[in-house]
Amino acid sequence: MLEVVCPWHAPIWSSLTSQTQHAHAYLFSGLPGVGKRRFANAFAAFLLCDTPEHAMACGHCRACLLREAGSHPDLLLLEPEEEGKAIRVDAVRQLVDFIGQTAQQGGRKVIVLHPAEAMNQNAANALLKSLEEPTRDTFLLLVSDQPSRLLATIRSRCRVQTLAAPSQADALDWLATAVPELQAEQHQALLIMSGGAPLRALELHQLDAIAMRQQVVADIKALIKQERSPSQVSDAWSKYPLELLLDWFCSWTLDLLKLHTGAQPVASNQDMDKVLGYVVRFPTAGQLMDWQGWLLAHRAMVQGKANLNRGLFVEALLIEWKKLLEKR
Template identity: 65%
Template sequence: MLEQARAPCPWHQPVWTALVEQTRHAHAYLFGGPPGIGKRQFAQAFAAFLLCNEPAHGMACGRCRSCLLRQAGSHPDVCTVAPEEEGKAIRVDAVRQLGDFISQTAQQGGRKVVVLYPAEAMNQNAANALLKSLEEPTAETYLLLVSDQPSRLLATIRSRCLVQSLGMPSRSAALEWLGQALPELAVDQREALFVMAGGAPLRAADLAAMDALRMRSEVVDGIKALLKSQAGASQLAERWSKIPLELVADWFHSWTLDLLRLSTGAAETAVNADMDKVLGYMAQRLDGAALMQWQAWLLEHRGMILGKANLNRVLLLESLLLQWKQLVERR
């Protein structure tokens, strides 16, 4: 079901204005940029605009029959293509069904819109099937592709789309948006989520919904206990059984970048304020070569985690924690 966005995120307003003011639109767009910045919301708002019978002030009106159908999730001229499960591939059958949708006449007598995300999730067969739809566009049918990694798409797909890059918001814009989205949280909690999300505000909101602040606090306390020999690696690995591996890997990756900056003098304080003292202590005691070896190991295994590899969770966490502690014990 298409989410009910009819306006883009505020930081994308200049791009939006330039797009909707065009008198003629391309039959296919590729909206690319980092995850968690509002690309999907942008595409959905554009879909709403294209379908609206009476757009006003550069936005879908939200009141016409087309808008009401879309808001109810029952507009017959909207097709959303996405993986059946998050992190899975978009299969060829889904794209072939998309071809059937495109070949039909619009039931509302206007335009038809396809929103496909994340485009890089298409397997090879699905990507090849999509090419046919891109090569043989039908009148008043618009394909909106959304991608975190446009470079992973076939060059032939990219070349048949109008590529529109969507950028990150400024820190102030992101925090202002988070203040409106998460008013129940304190300022320092929203700032912590902002850092945790790498500056991507929609990702920060998702992390808040996952209770990531509590999980992060648990992991930080565990790291402190580990370095003080008050807790063992195996004990912590068992204790963190309900914390997503993706989060743990992301946090250690961010802490490692802080260690690199601190140990080389590129920064005086850590970006991760909740680990500032720990990382400052470690930076003064670690060996540069050991840090580079650790980073290589972490990047390899983080890639495996994000790629949904079948890993032994407890053994992986034990190894990660042991190597982390050894960083300050090797000198």
């Protein structure tokens, strides 16, 4: 498959591929689902292609055919073995060996590391060493939506390229083509949920996130009315992605903080308008700040791949949420 860069990244692509000299290491950063990995893969293909055409990998030279077959010896893709897990020490050895080898096709060597923040300490140190002593014709492409979690020494040795999200209109056009079976308002709902990142919106559609969200909002209402207990709701949510749930709670909490100061909440939580308008009457600003701190700390734990007991964690989340409603 020819790697296709998202249309909204075309200007950055042109400027990057028209350079006669490339950096040894790039860090492609941006929102989750904005098209960073596509961009990095396409750039890897471009760097390895023997005969690029119109600033793209040609798709039919020997290098392109090997890469498309997944057997290009000078391309190393480093990812966690399992999504959400760390990039571990065996991957580091692979990385070090690969950097030490001569290019088997006699040209460039390319490493794509995704997501870069998943490297454990050993992996990061090994990578740092290779960044400090760059090898000619070896290119490192790091992909990250949380570049702040990388060692500062790694970041500073990479050329950082931020890949932005498209305008809302462009994103909706793209989604309309990608999922024509949905209505315009569903495209809109998915895009809002994705924070404006179209590939993430598509992924949310595949997760059936619109239905999930409706269920979550209904359960939150039932929880407030004491119709369901935190442990019942936690069981009902056992299949829902934790990061998504935490994102929603964080977003509601920001709205609660805004409502508390009399400001307008953001437009992304219209389905929670009534609930938030009710909840905001109970906690003090200090309690809301404490709750936000609790959420952010736990979100960092989830993002940091900490070992959490999922069921107990969601139950604790709901108990904390309910505490906002307790009388002062």
